[in-house]
Amino acid sequence: MIQPAEFTISAWSHLVDLVVDPPQPKDPIEALKAAQSGKTPPTLRVPLVFTGIYGGPIHLTIEVLDHEPDTVAPGWEDVADVSLVIPEGKVHFNGPTGSDSHEVGFMSAAEAGSYRARLHAVGRDLDYDVVVEESKERHLVQFWKAPFANTIVLANASSVSKSLPRFVAMWQSNL
Amino acid sequence: MKRQSKASLAVCAALFAGSILAGPASAANAERPAPPPLPPTATAPDVRKVTPPGRAQAPQECAAAAEGEAVTCVKPLKKQLKPATGKQQALTPMTVQPLPSWCAQAGTLPEGYYSATRYEACGNWPYQLTVVRKVKGSQTVTGVMEFTLSGFHYGAQNQPTVAHQITIIPSSMTGDAVGATASATAQCWQNCAAGSQGFGTQTLTTGNGSSGEFFYNTTAITPGAVGPTGSSWNITFKVPSASNSWTLGSSSLNVRCDTALPNNASTGCVNPDIAPYIQYQGFDSFGTHVKAAQDSGLPGALSGAPLHRLVNQTLRDLNRNTACPQNSSYPRPTGYSCDEYPFASTSEGAYTGGGTARTFPWCQITLSAPDSTGPVGYSVCMINLDENNYAGSVLNNVLYAPMRVIDADPFYVHIA
Numbered sequence: 010m011i012q013p014a015e016f017t018i019s020a021w022s023h024l025v026d027l028v029v030d031p032p033q034p035k036d037p038i039e040a041l042k043a044a045q046s047g048k049t050p051p052t053l054r055v056p057l058v059f060t061g062i063y064g065g066p067i068h069l070t071i072e073v074l075d076h077e078p079d080t081v082a083p084g085w086e087d088v089a090d091v092s093l094v095i096p097e098g099k100v101h102f103n104g105p106t107g108s109d110s111h112e113v114g115f116m117s118a119a120e121a122g123s124y125r126a127r128l129h130a131v132g133r134d135l136d137y138d139v140v141v142e143e144s145k146e147r148h149l150v151q152f153w154k155a156p157f158a159n160t161i162v163l164a165n166a167s168s169v170s171k172s173l174p175r176f177v178a179m180w181q182s183n184l
Numbered sequence: 185m186k187r188q189s190k191a192s193l194a195v196c197a198a199l200f201a202g203s204i205l206a207g208p209a210s211a212a213n214a215e216r217p218a219p220p221p222l223p224p225t226a227t228a229p230d231v232r233k234v235t236p237p238g239r240a241q242a243p244q245e246c247a248a249a250a251e252g253e254a255v256t257c258v259k260p261l262k263k264q265l266k267p268a269t270g271k272q273q274a275l276t277p278m279t280v281q282p283l284p285s286w287c288a289q290a291g292t293l294p295e296g297y298y299s300a301t302r303y304e305a306c307g308n309w310p311y312q313l314t315v316v317r318k319v320k321g322s323q324t325v326t327g328v329m330e331f332t333l334s335g336f337h338y339g340a341q342n343q344p345t346v347a348h349q350i351t352i353i354p355s356s357m358t359g360d361a362v363g364a365t366a367s368a369t370a371q372c373w374q375n376c377a378a379g380s381q382g383f384g385t386q387t388l389t390t391g392n393g394s395s396g397e398f399f400y401n402t403t404a405i406t407p408g409a410v411g412p413t414g415s416s417w418n419i420t421f422k423v424p425s426a427s428n429s430w431t432l433g434s435s436s437l438n439v440r441c442d443t444a445l446p447n448n449a450s451t452g453c454v455n456p457d458i459a460p461y462i463q464y465q466g467f468d469s470f471g472t473h474v475k476a477a478q479d480s481g482l483p484g485a486l487s488g489a490p491l492h493r494l495v496n497q498t499l500r501d502l503n504r505n506t507a508c509p510q511n512s513s514y515p516r517p518t519g520y521s522c523d524e525y526p527f528a529s530t531s532e533g534a535y536t537g538g539g540t541a542r543t544f545p546w547c548q549i550t551l552s553a554p555d556s557t558g559p560v561g562y563s564v565c566m567i568n569l570d571e572n573n574y575a576g577s578v579l580n581n582v583l584y585a586p587m588r589v590i591d592a593d594p595f596y597v598h599i600a
Contacts, residue, residue, distance in 0.1 A: 019497075022576025023521070023569070030342075037345045038380070038399055044340035045281055045304070045347070054581035059573065063504060063521070105580040106529050107497055108446045138521045139510055140501045168518055169569070176570035180577065
């Protein structure tokens with residue numbers, strides 16, 4: 010299961026990715042043949058965290074819930090619920106194209122499936138579209154298992170958040 | 185920009201219909217965005233004919249037979265052979281992988297040439313084995329076998345192992361060539377540890393493929409390691425009546441294994457001479473800018489010089505800050521972000537590539553100096569934020585990571 014976590018991670022191109030590496034056959038020859046014949050599931054890479062800064066550190070908190078929260082957590086400018094399917098595998102958050110990676114657990118076959126992610130952000134407009142050295146932007150991602158559903162924007166105070174629904178539709182169309 | 189097909193537009197519209205903007209109704213109405221671009225089908229399997237550089241074999245001469253003696257030799261055959269349709273008889277317990285469809289479509293190739301993608305390389309080479317006997321002072325051909333030698337080697341994105349398999353498929357055998365046998369051994373060149381292999385002595389028969397496979401592991405498995413490698417087979421042919429045997433060499437392309445992808449602890453092996461490309465389709469704002477930038481002479485188009493990946497974070501930041509400085513210099517219209525080409529994550533980027541800026545009339549940027557021209561310099565443009573982000577995301581998630589584009593690797597960008 011994804012484990013709760015709190016860390017600083019470097020964004021690039023306004024993004025931090027959720028990455029799930031599928032388990033591989035233990036025998037290296039079987040693993041190679043499975044990969045060559047397309048029998049190995051591909052690595053999942055979802056640009057789940059959409060930042061205001063172009064690049065640099067953000068503060069990211071990960072929470073895993075039993076069910077949809079009863080209320081929206083206070084203190085966040087932007088809040089949106091999105092759906093994604095998380096397969097079996099090692100789960101981590103990566104700064105795209107960089108060297109920053111944080112592992113947050115392993116999704117078993119029983120745990121894999123459709124999830125809802127509530128994306129919270131504050132500070133997206135502070136250093137919009139620039140590379141920063143210090144973090145002013147915070148994000149919280151809450152996961153709970155739920156059937157696939159439409160994207161719902163619960164708060165969109167920042168100007169950046171206006172672009173989120175179309176962006177989510179883009180990456181969902183490629184999953 | 186190329187127009188999307190009706191079918192593609194229908195898919196996009198259906199996807200967007202699933203997105204709901206909750207909140208003030210007026211905001212929802214005012215901010216309804218355009219349909220998203222097509223899924224960035226992006227990348228790279230690109231079949232090209234390549235020959236292993238510097239590994240061409242010196243041609244061997246067929247030996248002359250002594251009186252009453254028979255000798256054999258194998259030479260490339262300059263004609264197309266029918267594709268083999270017979271079953272393959274791989275040695276138990278090995279089961280060779282079927283050849284990719286693009287391999288058969290490429291037909292037979294000159295000796296040593298391959299069709300290749302980033303991870304796979306394949307070739308079908310026609311040969312002729314002849315048996316010559318000296319009878320009453322004259323050299324007489326007493327047996328011929330025409331055959332196709334297939335070579336196929338492949339690595340994978342997240343595997344430290346490389347496979348190299350060969351198959352010999354006779355299409356005809358006559359006279360003294362009947363009963364010919366083949367045996368083979370394989371080796372890897374450098375930065376590797378040889379693993380299992382199998383191609384014991386096999387009797388060749390028309391229409392049946394005799395196969396063997398070889399596996400080796402890279403030793404470039406420590407973080408940051410890059411290990412050029414490759415492999416070759418030596419195939420020895422014998423015919424019952426001949427006094428000699430003939431050994432035919434078959435080398436792979438150069439292979440590169442690495443554990444050098446940023447953000448990725450995996451080891452994988454590619455054909456480094458096959459530069460991948462990413463294809464963007466339906467990215468109206470981003471695609472228009474990149475196409476205009478390429479048309480103005482900047483590198484990266486399929487028809488021109490490639491871009492090269494830049495991993496160094498400090499230099500990438502400098503590239504980005506040089507091309508798209510703080511908001512006060514280039515104010516960002518609402519919903520737009522600054523796009524730079526060549527990308528900041530390439531050594532052709534604004535700082536590391538040098539030169540000065542250029543822009544285009546629709547880009548909402550006023551430069552303080554005249555536009556640069558030609559292949560040196562960079563282009564800047566304000567484009568839709570969501571599209572810019574998505575284009576950046578797939579650059580990593582469709583090209584850099586899946587194609588194992590490591591530091592300094594060349595690649596291309598194609599706007600469909």
